[in-house]
Amino acid sequence: MSAAGDHPRTLIIVPAWNEQESIARTLSEIGDTVPWADLLVVDDGSGDRTANVAADAGAMVCQLPFNLGVGGAMRTGYRYALRHGYDVAVQIDADGQHDPRYLARLVERLAGADVVIGARFATADDPYKVRGPRRWAMVLLARVLSRLARTKLTDVTSGFRVSNRRAIALFAQHYPAEYLGDTVESLVIAARAGCSITQEAVTMRPRSGGQASHSPLKAAVYLFRAVVALMLALVRDWPAQFDEGIDSPGPAVAPERPVQLPDAEREGQP
Template identity: 60%
Template sequence: MPTPPTRVLVIVPAWNEEANVGATVAEIRDSAPSFDVVVVDDGSTDATARIAGDAGATVISLPFNMGVGGAMRTGFVYAQREGYDAAIQVDADGQHDPKDISRVLDGLALADISIGARFAEVGSYEVRGPRRWAMRFLASVLSRVSKTRLTDVTSGFRAANARAIAQYVHYYPAEYLGDTIDSLVAAVHAGLTVTQVPVAMRPRQQGVPSQNPLGATIYLGRSMFALGLALVRGAMMSRRSAH
């Protein structure tokens, strides 16, 4: 049975989020004052790094944009190197409510990975059309793979214990949906367990979310491809570890 974490690192991946990152860091520090915060500045061309530092976060600046997967892997390497018991991702755009950090971390008492699920009877977050179909299909497949009922496998609001941090340092892909689908499939095939806890998603604080019919249809196709690739990779990794 996983043990509750004592030292927790909040990892905030941020790319050109100068309008949001300061308030996000301040809210995290207010809601979880005993946890450390690191902002991974993913090659931003604006004042993200300066504002995050002014708000009280440790800042790791990447020389160019690597995507959420690359930024998060950097955060996990830092977490392992500094000896944290757990790490949790909180997005810089303000959609993840820092008040739910402790709730998501509580899931680590049951599993190695705890996902803050947006479609678990809490809040009013809603997605329609092809994007919703894709999310449901992904959740149904990953539920079978993990042998656990999951409703929101694309949520980035997730926590990892020390075992999961080590797995993510070993393998955490940077390509499309790699940070959510591929990393989760690989972790399950490596023997890690997963659970979910219900959370409410908030609207993006500043900026405009990229959701439109064309984008949703493209998301459906790309997510199916990403899932297929993840399952093939996971099976290959599982066979290699068995030999």
């Protein structure tokens, strides 16, 4: 797929770890909704057929040799976007929770911002419900990040995001791989670097495959780890790292065609 008409050159980055059950359906829906965008699946060291299924669906695939987490996978995607001169980079989860019908609206909002978050809890009638310690953590994180970004943010842990060329250049160098780094800390980095951040209300859906486990204990652990992650992100001296390359858009090179490798060669392919 490639950009067409008046649309900016857009790369949709799909970080995926053991998502063979849902990845084909997700890619098909994205392709039907935004055929003008290019698709890159970053297989994050999966132990199943995620990479093969994604390649068979027509996506470009980058296979990481081992699991780096969402942050590591997304930094790989941002580096690809920077190297090939994309105007917009989009993060969409592989499990089907993010509805690509909102994508055009998110991209349009980039006219007034560097990063746009597809946000839950932005409207009173949002059907997505979170309770207990997990919700407390999300409210705390949103309040602190809203103050830092100087705008109201309701869902700073959302992984449904779009970034312009300036944010792509920043994230290609500094996108964090630590716990919650791909969500909370990346926004701290963007705000400290002077990037403008806003949000657009979206509705998220249940996973289309695999399992998401929740329990009171895991929710409490999430609360504790979220607070620690936020504190570490705020105390780090990020601005000193932003002098080099933040405004560099990268060369305007056409994206490479996906290479279809035999199964034996695909395994372990970085």
